[in-house]
Amino acid sequence: MLKLIQNENMKIYYRIGTWVMVILLLIAVIGMGIFVKTTSDENDNWQVAVQTDIKRLQAQKEKTESFKFMNEEVLKSYDRQIEIKEYRLANNIPPLPADSFWGFINESSNLTSFVTLFTIVIAAGMVASEFSWGTIKLLLIRPVSRSKILLSKYLSTLLFAFSLLAVLFLSSALTGGLLFGFDSVSQPHLTYTDGAVKEVGMLQNMIGIYGLNSVDLVILSTFAFMMSSVFRSSSLAIGLSIFLMFIGPQISNLLRNYEWSKYILFANTNLRQYIDGIPFMEGMTMTFSISVLIGYFVIFVSLSWLAFTKRDVTA
Template structure:
């Protein structure tokens, strides 16, 4: 099996398209970092304590206003609480871009990484058919099951490589361009002010983004294997990845969408506590995704193993 993965990896990196994918990713990461550096004005925040004090005064003044709506009241109360927290705990706000901020940007482009992995994912099987190389590949003392497994593993290896490149590069570039954070961000959880754990948030964003990542790759791989057409597979999986929530909105009038993978594949819904349709548990989402993942994999293998090769 190791030999087969080695083969697939070799073929993948001999294609120009694979290098184009890597270049696009590098350009986005480096480009956004450099643009941030060039266009963002450095703010001198040495007198942040006075500013926080001013914010408290401002909030108090605003709260005096008669007939203030409930939403505004809450906003000014929170502004007051946070400013007070900063003064009490000597916690300066983070006003400039930082290494941590750049790393968070890395986590936010998981959608791009997914898109870029879908392309080889859709073509790794289908291109063997369109090129006619499939008959050279399958007339070997290796079962079709192993051939397909090696291809699936290779695609996930490729995707994880892109993720790793993103993590390392956003960290290094962030550190070089901006340096580590000098302040802290605050959030209010259940009415209590807390310091944000940025690293934990970045980590969770990466982990929860694996939902879309995994499902899109499996879907592209499945379509590419069944229809042996790279273009159909790439188009369909990109459509579902980009328009997934919209498709669900449209469909929900007609069918019970909570049993469709598109409703659940964006697991960051659970992180943000904002849901496309209605709140579900993480367990429910994972269960639905698991079932679809098994269906996609099973159909890919069944068609690939049974098919008569005429290419």
């Protein structure tokens, strides 16, 4: 199996396009760093800004309470934000600005969409390219089961995805340190758990953010891989996957008034909604969303396996 994975990795990294993707990601990180550096304003009086935010949140909470059909999760979200800001004032812990070491790493987490996009391109060609290049028969005459061949391709896709994610994190840390210094390295992150505000390590928080952001990465990469295996067309797999990547969340929001919409894939991919936001629908929990995601994952993988192992090959 390790030999198969090594061979698939060689196919990925011997392509010029793969390294173009890595370079584009690095350019995006550096470009974002320069943009933040040149546009950020100094705000020494952060206490006033936090106090203003507290008053604004309290006013919004009172307005929400007056609604006939108010969402309890919205009120809880306001309470969490207010308590965190009050704790920040009481303990003299300033907010994390974008032009700081951890602040920039946090901002760069938005670039996981680039990682997802690039991984979709790789995943879409893992199986389909073997047919378009006419190498599929040479691959299948080896004394190795089709299941192992498919698994090696899928694992290589995930290895590429998380390698690119690691490049994003490390390049963001390096860029953030060089442009903004390391003064905020020891600053804690404030989180609201078990009915109280708690301080946690910023590294732990950032790993959590990048980890939760990678849910889309894994699901969409698996979908593109499935499309590549089922239809043997990389262009179809790339096109449909990118379409769902950008349009899927909007479709989910349009249908959120229907009870069944909570089972839509993109209503569950944003797990950060359970930590620092409002759930897609009242009553939804992280356990529920993870269960739905596992269901979709099993379907995608099963279809990939059936298409690759059961159908006749005609290259």
